[in-house]
Amino acid sequence: MESERPAKRARQDQKTVALPILAFREEIVRAVRQHRVVVLVGETGSGKTTQVPRFLYEAAVATRPGSIAVTQPRRIAAISVAHRVASEMGCEVGDLVGYHVRFLNRTSSKTKLKYMTDGMLVRESAAGGAHAGINGSSIVVLDEAHERGINTDVLLGLVKLALEEDKPPGLRVVVMSATIHAAPFVNFFGGSKEVKLVKVPGRQHPVQVFYTPAPEPDIIEAALISVLQLHLTRPAGDVLVFLPGQDDIESLQRLLEEKQEMLIKERQENPTKRVVDQQGGLSTSSWPTYEKVQNLLVRPIYASLPFDQQELVFQPSPPGCRKVILATNIAETSITIPGIRYVIDTGLVKLKMTNPHTGVEMLRTVETSQASALQRAGRAGREAPGEVFRLYVESEYHKMPVQTPAEILRCEMAEVYMQLKALGVAKVVGFPLVDKPPREALEKAAHFLCRIGALDTRDDLTDLGRKLATMPVSPLYAHCLHVSFEFECTAEILSIVAMLSADAQIFITSKKERDGAKAKAFHHEDGDHLCLLSAFSQWKKHQHQKAFASQNGLNHAALEKSVTIRNQLKDVLHQAWGASQISSCGGPKNWMTVRRCLLKGLFTQTARRDEVNQNSYRTFLSRQEARLHPSSVLHRRQPPPPCVVYTELFVTAKSYLRTVTEVDPAWLPELCPRFFSTG
């Protein structure tokens, strides 16, 4: 019965021949033929993401036309994997294999394997249309389901409803997970009678675990020392360091590169001298001489790194060189890099969290779960026995939560609420979810959407709400774009929203300069949004030149990305919103209009200065106390502005408002009379 294409199978390239999943090809194909839902559990690196969609395509499993949609929680994984699979299958990205992530669509009518973010599939489904979303798919593969990202959970609910209604008929669902905790998925789809569970055993070598004897006060310093000690004393093999965020990665990269320069210098000057111990200043007989020390090749990887640089992590290290990869938890399960023998784990991760008291969503650095710690350690033992150095004490491990709670339980729900409404879900409270968010979180989301006029008192989307839902940015930014028409500054707001959505810093600031203000040339004293706008328009005036960007401390790649995003948002304004023209308020002398528009659009994110403590602000909705972030142009202003709008509330040990613009307190009652009274 198998309608496989042997010629294609034979072309399987060498790198994939040994993948454990290949032995399960027939079983997986049969399972999907016979069951509407298959849960596939397999160790990270076993070949799920790159091979399973291809199996299903080559065996022509689908009973209905449409593409095989494979969803990833992260856009970088969707893009990277699509490239990999396209090259394994010998085609160009955008042909048979493509990807669709927010602001980037590389698919065509020929595309059969469509890698996408789960958020994109939710959005496509909400937007409707015969060929979009779940309706346009023959098989939906939900990858990395164990991560339990909010969009994965929503998608699980959507495919469950689709299966119940048999719409589209013949739909098949494959849920892929890297951990053995598959029971919640099996139960969610009706238990083991309905769902076929397939397990692919991993090929894990033993990994020896080391802890620090005492807690580490400075995690970057501790990581630096660990990398160097390991480099000087351990046999060949690449190193993977898990750090919480981009900032930490950049700091460690800088420090390691400095050390590297020092080692090279010593090698030239004192080749036969023994390396000096970093801490005690003593050299020991077990340490190598400088001439024996290999080079370090440092490669960062995090979500907002440009794609060409992401690809570098996969390149094998040149002979005589040890590759050190500095990664966020992106390398925990969604990306597998060959050659890793050593893992250094800070035990920290950045997670989106909502403060249960204030309802404010923020990115927080927190300790990982035991499940994450095990996954991270496992990365060292994929090809041979390995070692993991945990930069925390052993008792800390036992105090960690067993698993990270699903994002939907700790996340702001407004965007999801609006998407579900746009999908025609009558009662969001009754929508099938593996884990139900707290009722208050849903109520808060509904309340917020009412405030911006997206939802009416009967809990139905308004015309405005339906309009906002078509815009691929947060409801708040969409609202700001909507308001911009009234102020006739849509061109300016488009640029600002595009830059804020680019997931990368426009201004390059080294840590030293961070106390200082924005690059002088773009300084605009009224606020950071206007600095962004100023940078964008001057870069545009200079024909988007890379040289102009680098001379002026601007991140060229981020600016280019903003242009792409801006064009897409503009298309939505024309097509879905029916805007015939995009008006501009003119140059910087008219930018008060932009500030007024920002206030009306983002009024839920205003903050007032404290009467007593002049450096402290209190946010309007959540009553959170926060300061202006040192990177803001308003930070040094004396006295500080009495009232601001902000686009980021940033909570570390202290709370900061980042990307802030001054507004006149008198505008509050004038522009938002329903929410701010006079006086």
Ligand code: ADP
């Ligand atoms: P899983 O989804 O089960 O974690 P994958 O299908 O992602 O596994 O990966 C299978 C293998 O393909 C891994 O050994 C990985 O190292 C390799 N691989 C994946 N992407 C790339 C890439 N871009 N370059 C080189 N090797 C890759």
Ligand code: MG
């Ligand atoms: Mg995978």
